[in-house]
Structures are given as structure tokens and as C-alpha cells.
Amino acid sequence: xxxxxxxxxxxxxxxxxxxxxxxxxxxxxxxxxxxxxxxxxxxxxxxxxxxxxxxxxxxxxxxxxxxxxxxxxxxxxxxxxxxxxxxxxxxxxxxxxxxxxxxxxxxxxxxxxxxxxxxxxxxxxxxxxxxxxxxxxxxxxxxxxxxxxxxxxxxxxxxxxxxxxxxxxxxxxxxxxxxxxxxxxxxxxxxxxxxxxxxxxxxxxxxxxxxxxxxxxxxxxxxxxxxxxxxxxxxxxxxxxxxxxxxxxxxxxxxxxxxxxxxxxxxxxxxxxxxxxxxxxxxxxxxxxxxxxxxxxxxxxxxxxxxxxxxxxxxxxxxxxxxxxxxxxxxxxxxxxxxxxxxxxxxxxxxxxxxxxxxxxxxxxxxxxxxxxxxxxxxxxxxxxxxxxxxxxxxxxxxxxxxxxxxxxxxxxxxxxxxxxxxx
Amino acid sequence: xxxxxxxxxxxxxxxxxxxxxxxxxxxxxxxxxxxxxxxxxxxxxxxxxxxxxxxxxxxxxxxxxxxxxxxxxxxxxxxxxxxxxxxxxxxxxxxxxxxxxxxxxxxxxxxxxxxxxxxxxxxxxxxxxxxxxxxxxxxxxxxxxxxxxxxxxxxxxxxxxxxxxxxxxxxxxxxxxxxxxxxxxxxxxxxxxxxxxxxxxxxxxxxxxxxxxxxxxxxxxxxxxxxxxxxxxxxxxxxxxxxxxxxxxxxxxxxxxxxxxxxxxxxxxxxxxxxxxxxxxxxxxxxxxxxxxxxxxxxxxxxxxxxxxxxxxxxxxxxxxxxxxxxxxxxxxxxxxxxxxxxxxxxxxxxxxxxxxxxxxxxxxxxxxxxxxxxxxxxxxxxxxxxxxxxxxxxxxxxxxxxxxxxxxxxxxxxxxxxxxxxx
Numbered sequence: 001x002x003x004x005x006x007x008x009x010x011x012x013x014x015x016x017x018x019x020x021x022x023x024x025x026x027x028x029x030x031x032x033x034x035x036x037x038x039x040x041x042x043x044x045x046x047x048x049x050x051x052x053x054x055x056x057x058x059x060x061x062x063x064x065x066x067x068x069x070x071x072x073x074x075x076x077x078x079x080x081x082x083x084x085x086x087x088x089x090x091x092x093x094x095x096x097x098x099x100x101x102x103x104x105x106x107x108x109x110x111x112x113x114x115x116x117x118x119x120x121x122x123x124x125x126x127x128x129x130x131x132x133x134x135x136x137x138x139x140x141x142x143x144x145x146x147x148x149x150x151x152x153x154x155x156x157x158x159x160x161x162x163x164x165x166x167x168x169x170x171x172x173x174x175x176x177x178x179x180x181x182x183x184x185x186x187x188x189x190x191x192x193x194x195x196x197x198x199x200x201x202x203x204x205x206x207x208x209x210x211x212x213x214x215x216x217x218x219x220x221x222x223x224x225x226x227x228x229x230x231x232x233x234x235x236x237x238x239x240x241x242x243x244x245x246x247x248x249x250x251x252x253x254x255x256x257x258x259x260x261x262x263x264x265x266x267x268x269x270x271x272x273x274x275x276x277x278x279x280x281x282x283x284x285x286x287x288x289x290x291x292x293x294x295x296x297x298x299x300x301x302x303x304x305x306x307x308x309x310x311x312x313x314x315x316x317x318x319x320x321x322x323x324x325x326x327x328x329x330x331x332x333x334x335x336x337x338x339x340x341x342x343x344x345x346x347x348x349x350x351x352x353x354x355x356x357x358x359x360x361x362x363x364x365x366x367x368x369x370x371x372x373x374x375x376x377x378x379x380x381x382x383x384x385x386x387x388x389x390x391x392x393x394x395x396x397x398x399x400x401x402x403x404x405x406x407x408x409x410x411x412x413x414x415x416x417x418x419x420x421x422x423x424x
Numbered sequence: 425x426x427x428x429x430x431x432x433x434x435x436x437x438x439x440x441x442x443x444x445x446x447x448x449x450x451x452x453x454x455x456x457x458x459x460x461x462x463x464x465x466x467x468x469x470x471x472x473x474x475x476x477x478x479x480x481x482x483x484x485x486x487x488x489x490x491x492x493x494x495x496x497x498x499x500x501x502x503x504x505x506x507x508x509x510x511x512x513x514x515x516x517x518x519x520x521x522x523x524x525x526x527x528x529x530x531x532x533x534x535x536x537x538x539x540x541x542x543x544x545x546x547x548x549x550x551x552x553x554x555x556x557x558x559x560x561x562x563x564x565x566x567x568x569x570x571x572x573x574x575x576x577x578x579x580x581x582x583x584x585x586x587x588x589x590x591x592x593x594x595x596x597x598x599x600x601x602x603x604x605x606x607x608x609x610x611x612x613x614x615x616x617x618x619x620x621x622x623x624x625x626x627x628x629x630x631x632x633x634x635x636x637x638x639x640x641x642x643x644x645x646x647x648x649x650x651x652x653x654x655x656x657x658x659x660x661x662x663x664x665x666x667x668x669x670x671x672x673x674x675x676x677x678x679x680x681x682x683x684x685x686x687x688x689x690x691x692x693x694x695x696x697x698x699x700x701x702x703x704x705x706x707x708x709x710x711x712x713x714x715x716x717x718x719x720x721x722x723x724x725x726x727x728x729x730x731x732x733x734x735x736x737x738x739x740x741x742x743x744x745x746x747x748x749x750x751x752x753x754x755x756x757x758x759x760x761x762x763x764x765x766x767x768x769x770x771x772x773x774x775x776x777x778x779x780x781x782x783x784x785x786x787x788x789x790x791x792x793x794x795x796x797x798x799x800x801x802x803x804x805x806x807x808x809x810x811x812x813x814x815x816x817x818x819x820x821x822x823x824x825x826x827x828x829x830x831x832x833x834x835x836x837x838x839x840x841x842x843x844x845x846x847x848x
Contacts (some may be wrong), residue, residue, distance in 0.1 A: 022565045022708050122562055128709040130562030132552075138546055138554030138559070141446045141729030267694045267715060275691075284446050284722030284729075285552040291691060292712030303708035306563030310748055318742040324734055 001032065008091075009034040010082060011072040012053075015044055015123070019070060019303030019308075026305075031310045034155050061086035068306060068311055071095040072123075080104055083226035087111045087119070092321065094307040095301055096123035100145055102197035102213040105204065109137035109327035118306065118322050120307035125198045126151060126276045128299025129292040130306070135206055135280075142282035144245040151198040153274035153294040154182045154189035155221050155241040159229075159259075160272040163238065168226045174342060174379040182282040191220035192241065192257035199243035199384070202278070203255050207247060211255055217338040219258035228348060228418055230419045231378060231389055232243055235346075237261035238269045253333040255339055261346050263420040339398040344373075346391055347400075348406060350414040353386040356411050361388060364410070368403040370395040399422035429736040432484040433458040433517075434495040434506060436477075439520055439547070441826030443494060443732075453736045455483065457484045466724035466803040476564025485510035492735055494728060496517040504528055511545035512537045516732040516745065519722055520547035523659075526621035526637040529628065533751035542746050544731035548701045549622045550575060553716040554730070557639070559630055559704075560749050566706035569586060570670040575622040577698035577718040578606045578613035579645050583653075583683075584696040587662065592650045604697060615644035616681035618844040625666035626702065627679050631671060633757035635679055641762040643682035647654055652772060652842055655813055661715065662693045666847065675763075677757040685770050685846040756764055763822040768797075770815055771824075773831060774838040777810040780836070781836050785812060792827040794819040807840055815846070 005028060009016055012034050018024045023029050024047050034048075035057040054060065054179035060081050061069055069086040071093065073079050079100050083093055084107070093112070095101065096207045101108070101124050102103040112119045122132045126149070135144070150156050154176065173190070176182035189192050221241050232239050237299050242260040247253060262269045272280055276294030281287050295298035315320035358375055371393035378387045392400070404416045429452060431537055433440055436458050448471050458472075459481040469573050478484065482726045485506050490519050493510040495517065499502050507517055508531070517536070519525065525532070525545050536543045550573070559568070578600065585596045597614070600606035602687050612618050624637035640761070645665050656663050671677060686693045689708040691713055695701040700718030705711050717723035738745035775781045782799055795817035801813040810837050827838045 018708055026565070026566075065669055129712055130558040134554040137734050138557045138727060138730040140733040141450070141726055143449075226438045267691060267699075270691045270694045282726075284442055285726035286717045286720075286723050288553055288714070288716030290712070293710045295711075299710050302565055302706075303562060305708075306562040309564040310561050313748040314742075317744045317747060318738075320741045323741060324737040333670055417491030 003028055003068045003316045004319055005029050005315050007068045008032060008063060008071055009070045009072070010057050010060060012036045012043070012157045013072065013298040015300045015304065018297040019072065019131055019304045020048065022047060022301050022305045022424065023308065024210055026309060029308060033063060039109065042246055047355055049279055053142040054177040056372055057082050058085065059205065061091065062089060065093060068092045068094060068161050068308060070143065070308060071097060072304065074099070076100055076103065081107045081391065083108060084111055087115050090117060092117045092196055092315070094304055094311070095121050096304055097121070098194070098197040098201060100122040102200040105201065105327070106210055111325065112284065116320060118311060118326055120203070120311065120325060122307050123300045123303035125201050126290070127292070127294040127296060128302045129276060129278065129290050129294065130303070131202065131278050131290050132205065132289070133306070139235050139282060139285060142285050143399040144280060144282035144393040145400060147199065147202055147206055147278060148168060148246070148268065148274050149195070149199060149202065149243040150240055150268065150271050151243045151278070151418065152189050152192070152241060152292065153276060156187065156272070156276070157181045157274045159221060159224065159336055162224070162226060163229050163233070166226050169224055182390055188269050190222055192218040192262060195241060195243040195257045199255055199257060201246050201332045203253060204330060205244035206245070206280070207253055207333065208328065208330050209253060211245070211253060211333050212335065215335045217256040217258070221259050224259055225418070225420060227387070231348065232346070233260050236264050238264060238267070239420065239421070249337055250294070252385070253335045254336040256338060256341070257270040259420055261420055263424045266423070313346070338414040339401065344392055344424065346420045346422055347404065348417045349388040349390070350417050351386050351388050352412040352414070353380055353384055354412055357386070359390060360410060360412070361390060361407060364403050364406045365392065367392065368399040372402055427452060427740045429453050429491045429739050430456045430668065431492045431732060432456060432487060432490040432491050433494045433496070434481050436460045436467070437496065438721040439496040439724045439728065443496065443728045444469060444472065446725050446729045447732065451731060452730060456490055457487060459484055472610050474821060481506050482532070482744060484511060485515065490515060490517045492518060493734060495521055495730065497521070498523070500524055500527065506761060507532060508535055511539050511541055514539055514541060516541045516735050516739070517543040517726055518735070519543070519545050520728055521545070522625060524622040528625045529625065529751070536751065538767070540744060542735060542737065542750055544749060545625070546731050547724045548729035550714070550724045551716070551718040551720060553700060553718065554704065555702050555750065556629065557711060557730070557744070558714070563709060564748065566709050568704060568706035569624055570705040571623065571668070571702060572692065573619070573623060573626065573632055573667040573698050573702040574692065575662055575667045575702070575718065576613050576616070576665060577700060578615055579696045580696070580700070581605045583645060583663055583665065586648070586650060587653050590650050591647055592647055605677060608747050608848050614646055616642040619665060619667040619681045621709040623669050623679055623681060625633065627669035627677065628754060630669070630704070631677055631757065632752065632754055633677060634754045635669070635757050636676060636759065639759045641680040641723070641740040644714060645683050648683055649842070651811070652844065655772065656770070658687050659685070659815065660688050662688060662844070663844065664693070664732040669787040672760055674762045678760040680762060683844055685844055687848045690847070709777065713772065714819055721722050732838055734828065763825065765821045766793065766818050767821060768811065768816055768818055768848065769824050770844045771816070771828065771845055772841045774814040774841050775810050775812050776838070777804055777808055778836055782812060783837070784834060785814060786809070788827050788830045789816065792823040792830070794823055794827055
């Protein structure tokens with residue numbers, strides 16, 4: 001049998017180019033065909049022959065010479081059609097497409113099972129950081145109970161810069177856009193959609209239960225201000241956009257994406273700039289963390305190529321390569337509503353500078369069975385109003401929402417400015 | 425074919441028990457035989473039948489029913505004989521034995537290649553942290569150029585406690601021994617032998633070149649004092665025992681274990697207590713870091729079981745399971761002598777409190793072509809002597825050693841108290 005495994009590459013953008021360049025170092029893999037949108041575009045890629053380019057992606061997934069289809073186009077269409085057709089043609093799949101796996105993983109994995117092929121997607125979560133394979137293999141003996149990730153580089157870059165420069169959100173977003181770290185329409189990153197796709201993929205895998213990404217509670221970072229970051233720092237925290245997934249006592253799954261106060265005692269607090277990190281808790285392993293570059297041409301290529309090489313080493317020897325990396329058909333997770341979760345909270349209130357306010361805020365919390373760990377006034381503003389900051393013990397989200405409503409209705413409260421959950 | 429894979433377990437101590445308990449959750453693996461030193465010892469392990477115990481390890485490696493031998497005895501003898509016999513009997517090996525792999529990896533891997541079996545050793549480095557499989561698989565597309573690890577939990581625990589309590593080495597070592605975090609004879613940990621085995625294994629794998637662990641330069645942590653830690657903190661560093669391995673420009677390999685000033689800008693500086701971490705730099709991935717528990721019953725069991733399950737999933741389908749995880753026969757690395765390395769240095773000098781001393785120390789550095797980034801006096805001691813601290817730019821180790829000699833010979837210098845390399 002020919003030991004050279006043949007790859008069809010769908011897409012030759014940033015990631016595709018990185019994959020092509022990296023694969024050129026390995027002689028057991030050959031890129032046979034590449035689909036591009038513009039065949040005449042000038043490309044400066046060493047070893048790339050014009051003849052293997054085509055604009056017809058479908059011809060690649062139907063090419064009987066090809067063993068592995070590598071999809072780095074992104075988006076749902078036409079990626080979904082191309083991948084499902086490739087699977088029906090008994091080709092293994094390597095993809096970096098988080099949106100596709102998060103939204104259509106179930107159908108794709110079922111189809112792959114039927115046709116006995118592997119679908120690998122290391123690059124779909126956290127770019128260059130090995131996380132999918134470690135969960136499936138090295139950590140396979142574990143019952144994983146919690147994942148906390150910094151899974152979006154754009155928002156981590158913005159929050160880090162806001163922290164370092166004591167700046168507010170808007171100017172730093174603008175700067176990030178100018179530097180190319182944020183897109184012209186930054187909604188997908190800023191509002192947590194991107195992180196939600198990724199945590200849906202990780203949690204589905206780690207818990208063995210399918211997570212519906214559309215049901216994930218999301219809060220973006222646009223409501224974070226320099227003041228919140230300053231107070232966080234004073235109290236021993238950094239603010240991070242955290243993608244959280246945990247198994248509850250009654251075996252429900254609590255998955256969400258929102259900013260958090262992260263204790264400076266936790267190593268994940270020091271994952272700054274565009275870096276990503278995944279913290280994972282399981283038994284028997286305990287707690288582990290993986291960190292590194294979450295995006296970019298080369299880091300993403302590293303993960304795509306890792307998947308390709310893993311398949312390429314096994315394909316010559318077996319009709320069932322990497323059974324351990326195959327996705328099992330999973331039951332549907334019962335996802336917990338945010339209002340039934342329990343968290344510690346930071347609450348920042350703008351109030352009139354009158355003697356009774358702090359007491360009243362404390363009473364509102366007490367009435368709602370929220371234990372406070374501290375409440376204090378932080379400076380007087382130019383307009384004479386006072387900033388009051390509350391920090392709670394673990395409390396029901398529902399109770400906190402109700403307390404915030406009551407605070408907002410209080411005659412001496414101007415507004416509850418922010419409510420941020422806390423990770424210790 | 426029977427899909428239940430049969431395991432023979434050598435050793436039922438802390439790790440062995442953890443492995444047995446964890447494997448009981450998986451029905452594709454059966455522990456058929458276990459060797460113990462005392463068969464009559466009272467053991468409280470659920471599901472353990474007395475009949476599968478034996479004191480005769482050799483009978484297990486010669487048992488034709490068994491597919492995988494799991495060695496968690498440790499040490500060289502009899503582990504080496506048992507493993508080589510098992511390989512000759514065409515059994516796959518899973519081991520947690522760092523000393524064995526570091527010292528006899530070459531013979532073992534060659535034998536395994538000859539008999540076409542896999543030898544997996546995820547648990548031999550950094551306990552529960554997945555690092556061997558990620559290097560071999562997810563990062564397989566990379567050319568790795570640098571590894572920096574905190575690979576010994578005992579020394580990290582001691583250094584962390586010295587930092588938090590502003591204490592010297594001796595009392596904290598004693599405390600660590602009382603808590604069971606350091607052994608009665610702590611030499612293996614304190615002097616860096618343990619970390620040297622582990623970095624030898626990691627570097628051999630990552631660079632594809634065999635490292636001789638006996639040639640690794642080692643310095644322990646017993647020379648670190650509370651004063652060094654305090655100065656480090658002032659200058660934005662923490663002191664960590666770092667196992668370092670890097671490829672030099674002329675393709676030599678620079679491997680060593682010694683304490684380092686680690687910049688607080690690096691996430692690895694925040695890996696505290698008994699935790700381990702591995703920082704890794706490669707192309708295309710860039711920089712990634714893995715952290716978690718480096719030892720203990722359950723974390724180590726997590727890695728051993730991960731290896732077992734990976735084999736167990738493939739064994740029913742192929743005679744060549746996990747070809748990607750097989751050790752390639754590697755060329756011997758050319759290991760760089762410490763004196764030819766280049767580093768930044770922290771140098772602490774005890775000198776007489778006279779005006780010319782700082783100038784003279786600066787001159788000694790200048791003469792030896794060592795650029796200083798700072799030199800300053802740090803307090804006067806009770807005996808009237810002054811502490812002078814120097815921080816250098818990247819300089820040749822050989823030049824620094826010569827400068828230190830000259831400093832020690834200087835009439836107004838009492839002694840060079842410590843020289844610690846710096847990681848920024």
C-alpha cells in the first residue's frame with residue numbers, strides 16, 4: 001500500500017497557507033488539490049504549483065484519490081455541504097470550523113460514524129493549543145466536571161489593554177480594530193458568540209453530552225468600564241471574558257459566557273493579550289490548564305497539521321484510524337438556565353451620597369438572602385453621587401437579579417451600574 | 425475478536441491503586457493480574473479480587489493472555505528486566521517510570537520497534553499534565569525549539585513557601601518533609617535529579633534527539649535564600665527551579681536544571697505550590713503552556729489510564745496500534761556545556777561598605793565583556809558589610825564565571841553569595 005496520504009485542502013487563506021507551508025515538511029502527506037475563490041490571485045507560497053488549484057471545491061470532495069479533506073473556509077455554507085459529501089465519499093475530515101461543529105456537530109458526527117471516518121477539529125477551539133486530543137486521549141480516563149476558558153483573543157486583548165492603560169472600552173476597541181485584532185463588525189467576538197461556539201464544542205466533548213450553543217447564556221464585554229477594572233484590581237482580581245461549563249449536582253450542564261472577576265490567585269488570571277487558556281477540572285486528574293495562542297495563521301495551522309499527521313500515520317495500517325478520536329453519539333445535555341445558577345457577585349451602584357444608602361443596600365441583599373462579604377463606598381463623583389461596591393458570598397442568580405431590581409427602584413439609588421460574577 | 429483488552433499491572437502502591445480504581449469505570453479493559461510485594465497486606469480497594477494478585481511479576485509479563493503491561497513499580501531493577509521481557513513477548517507497555525525512560529529509553533524503544541509494540545509513558549513527566557501525547561500528536565507538525573518546565577513539585581512547593589513566608593530554605597525543607605511533600609532523603613528532588621530525568625525525556629522527544637541525562641548540568645535550590653527571593657520580587661521576578669532545553673543556532677542542545685529568576689510577566693511565574701508546568705516554543709504553534717498536578721496517586725493514574733485506553737481502543741482493530749506514539753529511533757544529541765551558554769544573570773555580592781566597591785565590580789564586569797543592566801547597593805548588614813546586586817544583559821557563562829572569580833579575589837569583596845540565571 002502507498003504510504004503517502006493524499007490531502008484535499010478547501011481554502012487557501014491565512015490558515016490554509018499556513019497548513020500548506022507546514023505540510024511541506026512531511027513526506028508522508030501530499031496536498032493533491034486546493035480550492036480557492038480566485039485562481040488568478042498572486043500567491044507567494046513556496047512549492048505551490050498552479051495546477052493543483054481549482055475553484056471547484058465539490059470536485060475535490062468527490063475526488064477518489066483523496067484520503068483527507070481539510071476544510072479551512074469557515075462559515076456554514078458551503079462548508080457543511082462539502083464536508084457531508086466528503087464523509088459520504090469515505091474521506092476523513094480535518095476542520096478548523098468552530099461555528100460548523102458547534103451548530104451541526106451532531107449531524108456531522110452521526111454521518112461520520114455511519115461511514116466510519118474520523119472528523120478531527122483540534123483547530124476549532126483555542127487555535128494552536130492542544131485541547132481536543134488531550135481531552136479525548138490523555139485525559140480519557142477522567143470524569144470532567146468543569147471547564148473555564150479564555151477562548152476569545154480579541155476580547156482578552158481589549159480587556160488586557162483596558163487594564164494596562166486604565167482605559168474604557170470604546171477607545172480600546174477602536175485601537176484593536178486599527179491593529180487588526182478586532183473586526184470591523186466586532187459583534188461575534190465582543191458579544192461572546194465566538195466563545196460560546198467554542199465552549200459548546202469543548203463541553204459537549206468533555207461531558208459527553210451535546211450542548212446547544214444557541215441556549216448558552218451570553219454577556220459581552222462592552223459594559224465593562226475602567227472603574228470596574230480598577231476596583232477589581234484593588235480587591236485582588238482581574239476581569240476576563242470567561243467561557244464556563246460545569247456539571248451541576250443533579251447532572252445538568254451549566255454553560256455560559258460572561259465577564260468575570262478572576263482571582264489573582266488563579267494562574268488563568270495571568271493569561272493576557274491575545275492568548276487563550278483552558279482550565280479543566282476532572283477526576284482523577286485534578287486541575288490542569290492549557291494556554292497559548294488562540295488564533296492566527298501559524299498556530300491554527302499547527303493544530304490542523306497535527307490532526308492531518310495523526311490520521312496520516314494510521315491510514316496506511318487500518319480501516320479504522322484513531323478510533324479514540326471518533327465522536328461518540330452523545331445524549332442531549334439538559335442545560336441550566338442562568339437564573340438557577342449560583343455565583344459570587346460584584347455589584348457597582350451609583351447612589352446619592354446620603355448616610356442611609358449603604359445600610360439600605362445591605363438590607364435589600366439581606367431580604368433576598370444574599371450574604372455580603374463586603375460593602376463599601378468608593379469615592380464621590382463630581383455630581384455629588386457616591387459609588388458603592390458590593391461583593392457577595394455565593395448567591396442565587398435569581399435572588400441577585402431581584403435585588404438589583406429593588407436597588408434600581410430605591411429612591412436614593414441612581415443606577416446599578418454593573419453586576420459581574422466572581423471566580424475565586 | 426474479543427474487544428476486551430487485558431492488562432497486567434506491575435505494582436499496587438499509590439499510583440497502582442489509582443490506576444486500578446480508575447480502570448474499573450471502563451468496560452473495554454480488564455485488569456487480569458497484579459503483582460504486589462506483600463500478598464497478605466490488607467487492601468481496601470473496591471472490586472479487587474485476591475485471586476488476581478501475585479508476587480511473581482515475571483509470571484505476568486510471560487502471561488500469554490495479557491495485551492498491555494502497566495509498570496508502576498519505579499526504579500531500574502527489576503522494572504527494566506520486566507519491561508524488556510514483556511516487549512519480547514509482544515506486549516505493549518505503559519509506564520510511569522521516569523528514571524527508567526531517561527536512562528534506558530534508547531534500548532527500550534529500539535526493542536519495542538523490533539517487536540512492533542508501543543511504549544507509552546505520559547505519566548513519567550509532570551504527573552497528570554498531558555504533555556507527551558500532545559507533543560507527539562497535536563503538535564506533531566512543529567519544530568520545537570525550546571522547553572522550560574517546572575517539573576518538580578517538591579522544590580516548587582518549597583520555593584513558593586519560602587516566597588510567601590519570607591523564609592530561608594532549611595526550615596521550609598523541614599516543614600515540607602513533615603507534610604510529606606519532601607522525602608526523608610530529599611536529594612533527588614532538591615538537587616534537580618528528578619527534574620533532569622524529566623527534561624531529558626521531554627527534550628529527547630521534542631527535539632527528536634537522544635539526551636544523556638547524566639550530562640545535564642544541574643544546580644539545586646539549597647543555595648537560595650530569603651534575601652534572593654526578596655530581591656527577585658523587588659525587581660519583578662519569582663525564583664523557580666527551571667528545567668530548560670533549547671536548540672542552539674548550530675543545532676546543539678542546551679539542557680539544564682537550575683534555579684532561575686522568572687519574570688512576573690510570564691504566566692509560568694504563577695505556577696505555585698506543588699503544581700508543575702511546561703512551557704514550549706515551536707513553529708508553527710508559537711508558545712504554549714501546560715500546567716497542573718505533577719504527582720500524586722490520582723493525577724498520575726489519570727495519565728497512565730489515558731495511555732491504557734488509547735491502546736485499548738486500537739488493539740482490537742490493528743496490529744500496529746498508535747503508530748504516531750511509537751518512539752522513533754533517534755540520533756544522539758550534541759549537548760552544550762553550560763560554560764558555552766549565554767544568559768542574563770543576577771549576582772549578589774557581600775562587600776565592604778566603601779565608596780569604590782560598586783565601581784570596581786562594574787569594572788570587573790566590563791573587563792569580562794559583561795554588560796550590566798543595573799548594579800545597586802541593597803542595605804547595610806549588622807556587621808557593616810553591604811549587599812550589592814548586579815543584573816546583567818545576556819552574557820557568556822564562561823565570562824560570568826571568570827568575573828565571579830575576580831570578584832571573590834577583590835580585597836573589598838567578602839564573597840559572591842549567589843549567581844542566578846534570569847528568564848525574561
